[in-house]
Amino acid sequence: MSVIPNKGELPVSQEPEALPLFVIPWSGNAAFVWCSQLENATLTGVQAASVAMSVVERKKLIRPGQNLEVLLLDGMNLRDGSECELHVTSKEGQDSVRRAVTRLARWDNVETRRALGLVASRFTQASGPAPVLERYLAFISAWQAPGHLIAAFPEGYLLDLHAEHDGSPVGAYTVTADGLRRAAGQVLHQGDGRLVLWLEGAAGSPLYLELSDALVRLQLNLPSSRSGLSPVGLGADALDLVEALHTLVEQPSPELQAWAASLCRQHAVVPSDVTTIEVVRVVRLPSREVAVFLRIADADVGASNLRLESFGATEPLALDIVAREVDGEARVWQQQVIVKAPAPHTDLGCVKLSWSYAGRSHAVWVREVTANDPRNAALARDFAPLAQVSAATLPTVLHPLATASSDVVPSLLHRLDLGAEAPQASADVVVFVRHDLDALHRTVLALSLTSRDTPFIVHLCLFDPRLWSALETNAQVWSRIYGLPLRLTCYSPRTTEAQVAQQAAENPKPQVFCRAGVVPRGSDSLARILTTLQGKKSALFVGATNDASLPRHDVSSVSLPDLLIEAANADLSAHIVFAALLSNHQPKADDTPQFYTLEGFLLGQAIGGRSTIGEVQVERDGGFVSSGTSDRPDDFDAKLDWLSLQMLRKSSSAAKRRLRRPTGRTTG
Structure with a gap:
């Protein structure tokens, strides 16, 4: 008896089930395909609609238990759901044909991700624009x-x-x-x-x-300027981004270094319950070193506690540390510290300072600034006492910061003209005063007795605004009693004598410079000096003291470098009484250091390799003498200028040696 099948049941097909052939379209009739159900057999070809497609390239990704071979085919557009024949070869070398159905590779298929990785990295023939692939990626x-x-x-x-x-x-x-x-x-x-x-x-x-x-x-x-898109605006901590990029990117480009540095501050204070560390500034020195200036409260932090890293560098920097205790009214114990290290990059960037103390660890990223940052002069002065701890700190760290060349206009606070200005004045007498108004009175009185055959203007320059009222009151009396026109100017404490002298030197008239307390010996002393300058385009006339500590020279024959080398100390004001300058107004050379004192500026003009002075004359008795004064240039300023002059002299001597020509004959 035969069994009639249930009408709801269909006969089972005896043909093997069609295999899925996954497809990633490339462009035109080209596509990447793979079949993962071939049981270690190799796919050698694909035929669709009786058309055999050509195998352009094949790549295999081998992983334990996850081998994947992808073919780049060309010849027909394989649509999703199309039937095709797979020509395969078994491990034993037997060829066979398997039925397959094309399936568009979806992202939820893990093999799709692996196949795309192969396409992006291994296929050499898959190059050029691929708009079809672009649409495929958008679709999935x-x-x-x-x-x-x-x-x-x-x-x-x-x-x-x-x-x-x-x-x-x-x-x-x-x-x-x-x-x-x-x-x-x-x-x-x-x-x-x-x-x-x-x-x-x-x-x-x-x-x-x-x-x-x-x-x-x-x-x-692209972010617009209105959007103000920034890491901070995204809710991200800028320094966290810098830290992440520092760990992630080795040998960063100058562009990335600059961007990371822009996220960092130039100053940071990191408080904790055991200490407070203030990173005052990080400066890139001309010697391609980094100097980190620190203030540390209530903790003795040394080299073993500190670590300095440059952005993108794999190793910490080698540190050289100078520290001193700070005397102050604060109850907590304080230190000033300078940390110096070689800079691994040419361009400015940022550094990470980290430290461990009392079982706590802290770190902060800080942006570097250039040595010619205008704030560095005050920074060098603030940390000047560290030069007493380490003598090398002054020439290697503090001096480069304080003397980086910069053209700064003197900051004028007050100006007052007293008396009728002499008609056709042939010179300016510029008198610098610090605190000693009694010494200034002697100078003004002596100048009033000088011969009037050569009319001049007396210019009194004050650098302490607190004395302006006293100077104004006294100068009004002096001008009225002595019948001497006076010009009073008061500059901010940040203005240097050299800046004022530089500005005065731009005047085409001769400029005679001296300090309060200097007086002419005779009524014709000033006239004789101005006569010496007549007919010259540029000249410097220096009147030196008769100080027994200085070596003797014939009048008018001493060279200025000799005077500098043989001087007893760095305070040049103790050896130079006055100077008369006639400048040709040439611009200052870019490599000329910034001077601070009057004497440093004047001698720098004479020694500089591109000097603006054509003739230099030094006399032991130039007709002026110091009557005594308590006014002296700042000690730190004098030391800075001393170093600058020595460096300028060496560079000038080297330049002259390079310009010498051989005198011997040559044959050839």
Whole structure:
């Protein structure tokens, strides 16, 4: 008896089930295909609609238990769901044909991600524009996220996107003119539904991100100036981004170094319950070293506690530390510290200072500044006592900061003209006064007795605003009693004598400089000096003292470098009574250091390799003498100028040696 099958049941096909052939379209009739169910057999060819497709290239990814071979085929557009024949060869060498159905590779298939990685990295024939592949990636993307390009660098770029992240590895695909490219990514910050992402390589748009097991399409938008897009605006801590990039990128480009430095402050204070460390400034020295200036409260921090790293460097910097105790009214014990280290990069960047103390660890990123930052002069003066701890600190650290060349206009606070200015004045007598108004009175009185055959203007320069009222009151009396026109000027304490002298030297008239307390010996002393300058385009006439500590020279024959070398100490004001300068107004050379004192400026003009002075004359008795004064230039200023003059003399001597020509005959 036969059994009649149930009408609801269909006969079971005896043919083997069709295998899935996964397809990633490339362009035109080209596509990448693979079949993972061939049981170790090799796919040798594909035929669809009786058309045999050519195998352009094949690549295999071998992993334990996860071998994957991808073929690049050309010859027909393989549509999703189309039937085709697979020509395969077994391990034993037997050929067979298997039925297959094409399936568009979806992102939820793990093999799709592996295949795309092969396409991006291994296939040499898959190059050039691929609009079909672009549309395919857009089709399989889970969603499109808004995003912005924060910054682009040679080694990678930073992105801001609205998305969540589960901690899984991040990558990105982009279709360029050269084909499919893949970039590794790293999440630097996440929070409030936003990510700051670092991707290696060149930026492209749109991007397809591998994010939390999904493919996300990201159309990049450049940040506008109105948006104010910045890491801080994204909710990210700027220094956390710097730290992440420091760990991630080795040997960063100058562009990335500069961007990371822009996120850092130039000054930082890091308090804790055991100590407070203030990073006053980090300065790049002309010697290609980094100097870190610190103030430390209530802790004895030494080399073993500190660590200094440069952005992108793999090893910490070798440190040289100078420290001193600070005397002050504060109850806590304090230190001033200078940390010096070689700079690994040519360009300015940022450094990370970290320290451990009392079981606590702290770190801070700080941006470097150049040596010619105008604030560095005050910084060098503040840390000047450290030169007493280490003598090398003055020439190697403090001097470069204080004397970096800069053209600063003197800051004039007050000006007052008293009396009728002499008609056709042939010279200016510029008198510098610090505190000693009695000495200044003697100078003004003596000048009033000088011969009037050569009319001149007396210019009194004050550098302490607190004395302006007293100077004004006294000068009004002097001008009225002695019948002498006076010009009073008061400058800010930050203004240097050299800056005022430089400005005065730009006047085409001869300038006679002296300090309060200097008086002419005779009524014709000033006239004789001005006569000496007549007919010259530029000249410097220096009147030296009869100090027994100085060596004797014939009048008018001593060379200025000899005078400097043989002087007893760095206070040049003790050896130079006055100077008369006639300048040809040539601009200052770029490599000329910034001077502070009157004497430093004048002698620097004479010694400089590109001197603005054509003739230098030094006399032991120039007709002027010091009547005694308590006014002296600042000790630190004098030491700085002493070093500058010695350095300038060496460079000038070297330049002269290079200009010498051989006198012997040559044959050839």
